[in-house]
Amino acid sequence: MAEKINIEQLAVAAIRSLCIDGINKANSGHPGMALGSAPTLYTLWTRHLNANPKDSHWINRDRFVLSAGHASMLLYTMLHISGYDLSLDELKAFRQLGSKTPGHPEYGHTDGVEATTGPLGQGIAQAVGMAMAEQALAAQYLDGEKLIDHYTYVLSGDGCLQEGLSQEAISLAGHQKLNKLILFYDANQVTLDGGLDLTFSEDVKTRFIASGWNVLEVSDGNDIDEIDKAIKQAKKSKDKPTMIMIHTVIGYGSSKQGTSKVHGSPLGMEDGKKTKVEAYGFDHEEFHVPLEVYKHFEATFAKRGLKHYEAYQKLLTKYQKSHAVEFAKFAALTKGDVSRYLPEEIPEFVSGTSESTRNASGKALNAYMLALPNLIGGSADVASSVITKINGGTNFEPNTRYGHNINWGIREFAMASAQNGMLLHGGLKTYVGCFLVFADYMKSAIRTACISNLPAIYLFSHDSIAVGEDGPTHQPIEHLAMLRSLPNIHVIRPCDERETFSAWKLALKSEKTPTALILSRQNLPLIEGSSDKGVAHGGYVISKEKKNPRLLIIATGSEVSLAIAAQKKLLEEGIDVRVVSMPSIEIFNEQEAKYRDEVLNLPHKKRVSLEMLSTFGWARLAKHNYGIDTFGASAPAKDTMAHFGFTLDKFVEFIKGIL
Numbered sequence: 001m002a003e004k005i006n007i008e009q010l011a012v013a014a015i016r017s018l019c020i021d022g023i024n025k026a027n028s029g030h031p032g033m034a035l036g037s038a039p040t041l042y043t044l045w046t047r048h049l050n051a052n053p054k055d056s057h058w059i060n061r062d063r064f065v066l067s068a069g070h071a072s073m074l075l076y077t078m079l080h081i082s083g084y085d086l087s088l089d090e091l092k093a094f095r096q097l098g099s100k101t102p103g104h105p106e107y108g109h110t111d112g113v114e115a116t117t118g119p120l121g122q123g124i125a126q127a128v129g130m131a132m133a134e135q136a137l138a139a140q141y142l143d144g145e146k147l148i149d150h151y152t153y154v155l156s157g158d159g160c161l162q163e164g165l166s167q168e169a170i171s172l173a174g175h176q177k178l179n180k181l182i183l184f185y186d187a188n189q190v191t192l193d194g195g196l197d198l199t200f201s202e203d204v205k206t207r208f209i210a211s212g213w214n215v216l217e218v219s220d221g222n223d224i225d226e227i228d229k230a231i232k233q234a235k236k237s238k239d240k241p242t243m244i245m246i247h248t249v250i251g252y253g254s255s256k257q258g259t260s261k262v263h264g265s266p267l268g269m270e271d272g273k274k275t276k277v278e279a280y281g282f283d284h285e286e287f288h289v290p291l292e293v294y295k296h297f298e299a300t301f302a303k304r305g306l307k308h309y310e311a312y313q314k315l316l317t318k319y320q321k322s323h324a325v326e327f328a329k330f331a332a333l334t335k336g337d338v339s340r341y342l343p344e345e346i347p348e349f350v351s352g353t354s355e356s357t358r359n360a361s362g363k364a365l366n367a368y369m370l371a372l373p374n375l376i377g378g379s380a381d382v383a384s385s386v387i388t389k390i391n392g393g394t395n396f397e398p399n400t401r402y403g404h405n406i407n408w409g410i411r412e413f414a415m416a417s418a419q420n421g422m423l424l425h426g427g428l429k430t431y432v433g434c435f436l437v438f439a440d441y442m443k444s445a446i447r448t449a450c451i452s453n454l455p456a457i458y459l460f461s462h463d464s465i466a467v468g469e470d471g472p473t474h475q476p477i478e479h480l481a482m483l484r485s486l487p488n489i490h491v492i493r494p495c496d497e498r499e500t501f502s503a504w505k506l507a508l509k510s511e512k513t514p515t516a517l518i519l520s521r522q523n524l525p526l527i528e529g530s531s532d533k534g535v536a537h538g539g540y541v542i543s544k545e546k547k548n549p550r551l552l553i554i555a556t557g558s559e560v561s562l563a564i565a566a567q568k569k570l571l572e573e574g575i576d577v578r579v580v581s582m583p584s585i586e587i588f589n590e591q592e593a594k595y596r597d598e599v600l601n602l603p604h605k606k607r608v609s610l611e612m613l614s615t616f617g618w619a620r621l622a623k624h625n626y627g628i629d630t631f632g633a634s635a636p637a638k639d640t641m642a643h644f645g646f647t648l649d650k651f652v653e654f655i656k657g658i659l
């Protein structure tokens with residue numbers, strides 16, 4: 001390619017070349033899709049995306065999510081060239097310790113990265129959540145469509161579309177008519193192991209159409225005008241999200257183009273140089289970006305973004321004048337500042353009452369909803385079982401976007417992942433719910449929330465074998481251990497109504513840590529010693545010893561009342577014990593050692609944990625662990641509990657055995 005190339009071709013060549021250089025230098029990374037999809041992102045950035053790199057958190061910016069997170073070098077290159085806070089040196093440090101350019105995009109780590117991606121499929125679901133948040137937020141304010149009105153773009157490969165999660169998300173987006181969501185499908189016919197003929201024969205276009213999407217096609221992924229035309233058309237959609245299938249060549253221009261060999265291996269110096277010079281007409285030293293390319297991005301992307309940004313600032317000033325109260329609310333809530341709305345005190349509760357913690361959670365949700373106008377959420381078709389509805393509230397639907405009740409359908413994974421997207425968007429407080437046993441379906445999305453520091457809220461009810469008749473498939477055993485093993489999560493299993501209100505308050509106050517509330521199906525008595533402050537400490541003495549405790553029982557949730565009953569019975573026989581309620585091990589571990597030692601005032605060998613779930617993990621806190629390390633059984637709850645030893649007599653016997 002000897003002839004002179006125009007600025008657009010030059011820019012695309014520079015983008016591709018930087019991708020080659022970054023991956024070569026790291027000797028690690030995925031050039032395949034980066035080279036194939038470079039023109040798509042070039043077109044999006046220079047002709048459509050509205051954002052301001054100088055204020056990259058501007059609430060009304062367009063969102064772009066790289067669902068195919070392995071093509072991270074392409075995203076970093078776009079962010080660098082378009083003026084985000086990402087230097088060329090950072091691109092040179094691709095995939096190195098401490099760099100801002102980790103192997104896969106990490107939200108909060110790199111300026112301009114909108115979502116943590118890499119686990120395939122999750123980017124699509126997060127983008128769906130962002131598009132939902134955009135619609136919800138616009139509807140929650142008077143004339144809110146002035147405040148929030150933007151597009152959400154997402155780039156997916158074959159991998160994301162093969163993941164089951166993508167179909168959950170696509171189906172949901174079609175049903176919700178998220179017309180401002182635009183998905184680019186990099187259709188390069190290749191995945192990691194080889195050609196698509198190995199694994200994927202479905203008609204992807206028909207699949208999207210069947211799910212309620214518009215489908216457009218770009219026959220040549222190098223044709224900027226063709227891509228541009230498709231985006232323009234997609235933006236006109238009034239009632240459907242749009243998928244643009246773009247035919248690209250994996251590893252475009254390299255000697256291994258069109259094959260899986262270029263999916264995830266650096267080109268190497270020789271092929272890299274040859275590809276840059278011969279295929280792209282780009283004969284420069286490594287990591288060179290011609291000045292005119294930077295200027296071109298300034299004149300297109302940055303200029304357009306700034307124009308929109310400045311117009312928005314003017315609009316905000318006007319809005320502030322005409323809608324002072326609404327504006328104050330918008331300003332506070334889009335900063336995530338809920339403290340001024342949330343009551344510090346929890347209600348008074350009447351002794352002698354009994355309530356399941358799932359019901360208590362429903363009451364707490366409805367109480368806090370009155371104070372927190374941007375609370376929105378729902379469940380995966382178990383709203384009446386997990387008690388996730390806002391009473392008298394409207395459903396979030398295409399014609400009632402102001403509704404706060406989301407019917408997620410039976411799509412747990414997409415629900416959890418889309419919640420991440422909603423939180424990433426900003427402006428909303430969210431929660432999602434399902435049975436604890438199905439937390440596994442959501443696991444990877446929960447993990448992403450933890451990595452991304454998102455204050456997601458999970459309501460997990462039916463929290464033990466006390467589910468009864470539904471049997472082992474519906475009785476959680478190892479699930480609490482699984483959740484607790486995640487870094488950066490608060491798992492809270494309240495023991496009564498009071499603790500549940502406290503747990504909800506903590507969840508709503510959290511800014512960077514997800515919270516899982518573990519809720520009972522069965523009624524639990526209000527416990528005299530339960531305390532709001534105690535929950536805030538994660539664990540506390542809920543029922544003190546008489547004088548000199550010989551043992552210390554640490555219980556959570558529904559087992560706290562059993563522990564207290566055992567304490568009473570043991571005392572009758574002259575055995576003094578202390579009972580600690582430990583709704584959240586993680587929060588307890590965050591307390592000062594002095595406090596922890598005061599609560600757990602006996603040595604490890606004199607402590608007993610009591611939880612009607614797997615004992616896994618409890619050995620760290622107590623030598624003796626009373627729990628269930630097999631699967632459950634189908635029977636009425638009372639019989640199941642008796643069968644597994646969760647009766648007063650059996651537990652007391654166990655304690656005596658220790659002594």
Ligand SMILES: Cc1ncc(C[n+]2csc(CCOP(=O)(O)OP(=O)(O)O)c2C)c(N)n1
Binds near residue numbers: 030068188191
């Ligand atoms: C959930 C998940 N499974 C597996 C992987 C490993 N992986 C990364 S990329 C990839 C292939 C993706 O194919 P495609 O989306 O077509 O990307 P391309 O080959 O075009 O780069 C695989 C299997 C992953 N990142 N996430």
